[in-house]
Amino acid sequence: MIKYLYIKNFRSIKELELFPENLCSLLGPNSVGKTNVLKALDLLLGESWATKGKISRELFNDPNEPIEIEATFSTPIKYSDNYGREIVAEGVQLRMTLRPELTCKVSTTPDGKFLSEDFKKKCHFIYIPSQRELSDQMRVTGWTLLGKLMKEVHANYIAAYGGDEEKLKAELKEIIKPAKEFIEKDFDPSATTFSKFVETFKRNCVQNSVGLANKFEPELNIYNLNWFYKTLQIQVTEKNGQVFDAEDLGSGLQNLILISIFQTYAELMGGRVIFGIEEPEIYLYPQAQRALYESFQELSKNGQIFYTTHNPNFVSAFRAHEIEILQKDDEKGTYVLDKNSVITKDFLQDTQYKIYSHFNTHRNEIFFAKKTLLVEGPSDKILWETLCKEKWGIDLNRSGISIIDCSGKGGVIYFTGVCKLLGLNYFSVWDGDDEAPHELLAEAQTSGRGLEIEGNLEKFLKSNYADLIFSKDEAKKIQQAHEWAEKTTEWPAAFEPVKIFLSDPVPVVSETPVVPAQPVEPDPLDDIFGGGEDDINPDDIPF
Known part of the structure; x- marks a missing residue:
């Protein structure tokens, strides 16, 4: 399986490094370049050979520079070359040029040996695009999974x-x-x-x-x-006894059958194939999506699956180490957000119940959002949603913004830490009290990513609007927060930073490399993480 992937000058990718797990979730907005990662793998390890005949201008980010793609395997692959000699490949590399002349070479690392058909039998990449037709895969040919x-x-x-x-x-x-x-x-x-x-x-x-x-x-x-x-044909019998050819079924059932073929292939050919699949959630209802995600987890024990998704049912905070969030800008092209090194399989296992107490499908949206506003409760959430829609002209859905109800101040602290660990773009809003704010919140406030509301939202608004009295009943309080935001013609000046955060174009999230040899400023996370991975207290960590 692939433990390291390097892509340079390929489509939207100027330079990108990945250290994928056996199950690798590629997340990010549309057109960010998720598909290009899969297409790079397909060019390098796909079923057909990469030759000069495959070279085209659209493959190159810069036509004057070469395309370089390299994959390093977790276990070296032994295969026989065309003369029967044993070759050991620690990895595979591709170099392709457009100018001054067309060239394309695929070879092993580190020895630069050519690949053979025997290598393809022992390791190859199968790419399943989002535009998939069952009829294409139902033919038993050398190019289909069934074949x-x-x-x-x-x-x-x-x-x-x-x-x-x-x-x-x-x-x-x-x-x-x-x-x-x-x-x-x-x-x-x-x-x-x-x-x-x-x-x-x-x-x-x-x-x-x-x-x-x-x-x-x-x-x-x-x-x-x-x-x-x-001559193999797949037919489906309904409860009433009617029999249908698979190709005559609706898109949803066809996709379910195609996914089943994929699962069967992965299960029976495990260890020899690496899959890349786009948007596996297509046409599947929520329970089926979750079942397929669980199947991916099981299949990845003996194989490797890269997949792109826009669906919260295909990610889990329990498996955050498998998530790679992609972003894109003019300067860097497609790149991967840096995750804190504390996010490992063992760490997530140790904190699984804390994760369970905080995360759900709705809160999984933080993995997909361009911006995330963290608030304490449902009345806060509906207030900000209504201000955005009715007063500020901000379309949250079109802008890729999620407002997350964190279930209290402790939840805001928790998700502030999560966003910081994952390098996500966030803004936190919380109720003040007599105690000094938690260091994570204090750091968010001083960096322009946080707002502390004096007392709580109800008291804060009442101090500005004396006639406003919130009910103790939760549902009634949510209604009052909505109606106030809907009817008000003005809002507190303290709300302005939130409006600016939600209105501004998505800023580039900086990637700050860790240089151990140089001193760094104290990080507010240190009080939680103990200043080093060996000192982490799982009971205190916010993720």
């Missing part, structure tokens, strides 16, 4: 006969003889039958072969086992 599976079945059947395919054919001929006689029976002397077709076809062939040096007499038979696999 590859049937080819493997056929090869294994021959191997079971000691490699003697003629012996297999002879045995099949005897077994299938009664069925052949039934099919070829001349059941109606006056109608066209298979028997008449065979007789007439052979007679015409003999007549047309007059003058040939050798006798020409064709034979029509069905004794090739592979022929039966090529």
